[in-house]
Amino acid sequence: MTRAKTLHFLQNYAVLILIALLVVALTLLSDSFLTGRNLLNILNQNAPLAIMAAAMTLVIIVGGFDLSVGAIFAMGSVTSAWLAVNVDPYLGLLLAPFVGLALGYANGLAITVLRVHSFLATIATALIFKGIAVAVSDGRLISARIDDFTWLGRGKFLGVFNSVWVMVLFALVLTFLLTRTTFGRRVFAVGGNEEAAILSGIRTNRIKIAAFAIAGFAAGLASIITTSRVALGQATAGDGMELQAIAAVILGGTSIYGGQGAVWRSLAGVFLLALVNNGFNILGIDPFFRDLTMGLIILAAVGISALGQRR
């Protein structure tokens, strides 16, 4: 039994073990890795992706995929910058997450009312959202160099970037939601066995819609951090982030088949990839190998967890 237990432990915490190994290796290989400045930068740079991955966890546990969060991010970027320039910077920051919430809600409706698989539905809505973002911005960059707008992405609180605070707070709220509330329990039940959930009197469509709405909200929240940091709204922002977010969730060990997973796992997934990236930078290795390495790591992590899922 001990061997089986060891294997189980490895599978369960594969992502943390990999992170620990990387931290040790990078510390030994470079003096500039284990510095407060470098670590804080990694957190700061990856906060928006981490926020999106945290919410993507809910979508994947409920048994779906959201390929539109990148496009919602673009919508958030464009609307927040446009509002900041033309109306009020604070309104821009405040409204963008709720634009995301509305778009995510629309995703949920499309999936449950039209009964389309979320994979397909969100490919379609991603194109629609992206199209609207291009139309709103007229295809141009919207410059928003206003202090009342850029404080969120550039400022610090207690010596730590605001973005990191937002990320931590958001992840804690989602963790609470998922592990301590009836909503969270229903999310696990719907993803684990939808038929059983229905027969237990759960309105499964509502749960799915809520999960997608939260993913949309997170994409909007992530977008204001990035947009305020770079002081630019653009319709190409967020390209490819949906796949990075999904990869991070799966890398963390959340089941791709739904029903199992945790928010902290997705954050760990994001930062595992971030550490690999950072290692390539500080060690000055040819970036040609970066994608190759990342791909191998994802494949290895997913392979390890698949070993344990042969029921």
Add this chain to the structure above:
Amino acid sequence: MSVDALLSVRGIGVRFGDVEVLSGVDLDIRPGEIHGLIGENGAGKSTLGKVLGGYYRATSGKITVGGQLQSSWDTPTALANGVAIMHQELQLVPALTVAQNVFLGLEENVNGILRGTEAARLETLMEQSGLRLDPNARTSSLTIAEQQKIEILRALARKSRVIVMDEPTASLSKSEIDQLHRIMRSLRDEGRSVIYVTHFLNDILEVTDRITVLRNGEKVHTRDTAGETRETLVSAMLGGEKMDTLYPPKSRDHGEVVLSVRDLISPNGTQVDRLEIRGGEIVGLAGLVGAGRSEIARAIIGADPSTGSVEVAGKVLTRRSIAEATEAGIVMVPEDRRGQGLVMSLPVRANISLPHLRALSSGGVMAKVRERALALGLINQLDVRPAIVDGDVSNYSGGNQQKVLIGKWLAGDPRVLILDEPSRGVDVGARETIHREIGRLASQGVAILVISSEIEEVLGLATRVFLVDRGRLVDEIDPDRVSEAEVLAALFNHQGMGDAAE
């Protein structure tokens, strides 16, 4: 006898989890015979058919084909040895044509490029066998009977000498059944063998040469059909001895009508004119496999669309959704534990609390202490083993999973409890626990509907029993005055009457 057998098995045993479905079965299939496999629901006839066809792996026993002992036996090996199986659910590719399906995997090709000769080859095959179909018709456009012909042609294309047919007549009309029987006879006359698994006694008496009767996973005997009648078969299927299971005492003291169903009609054949269950009453539904028992339950709870009225304690359900039924207090323990009952990725505790989340939370936040206390209480009450609140339910035995599934519904305050196969695949101990809890719930005034393919279980639990045939309640019986054999005979009779009417 085993010398000239085409296919013979010795000591075949099959276990699913901790349940023994078949044990120690010996069987010889001779060349050129139609061999019937019969038994009560759950006697193991279908399982044996699937083992012979290589679809299920036997846990013990030997399989010999043409005198050669087989070291492993799966579908490809079986096919290579001339044994084909025709499943109850046909295994065809709907988008391909008839000819493409028949020669699936046997296509003539040049370096992997198809020659497209399937239709022409099928013509020859149809010429030989006398089965006619349009080779270029799309499979999905054909009736079930026609699709079965494809399966038979497929077996012939692979030069099969033994064809296992698992309940092939379940969805056929009378004339289609006659046609299938003609095909079976012509296969036999060519020297091939057919293993015919069915629960239709008339069919088996009409067409087979020999019949093997199974009971509780064991073989009773194999005999020539010529000497058998319906009566001899029924008594062989039931056996002389009565199983000694203790059932909870039945209460005759019932309250008001709690569940009232009128003119319930669903597209999949349910037609219930009137069904009333009083508080504290246990009503049973007995019927043969495929008689539409579960469909009645699904229509009542709103899992399948239906018309008609369902009332709970005088309140008419208007939306006819599962959520509404659950709120009104009707709950159903479904027959398929894994598919519809439990969430395998959640622990025992979360499975039990799933229908009661609102009661176990305040302001949307789970009340963990109360949830654990509830789960622990039910685990003790039902004697779930291992008795771990956060146990991994996917690793539990069938009986303990079933206890968790039932415990899930004991926690609330159900007014109407529908149990579909409450003790299927469950060991004797768990069975008694489950029966005891059903009795206890009834004594608390819950209206209970029990559906089971084990007639004995329905008779033992219920105070009133309805016989079900083709989605209708055809007869009401008093379970204490009627024996299992009489019920079975009555069910076969209704089935026969239905056949004659067609």
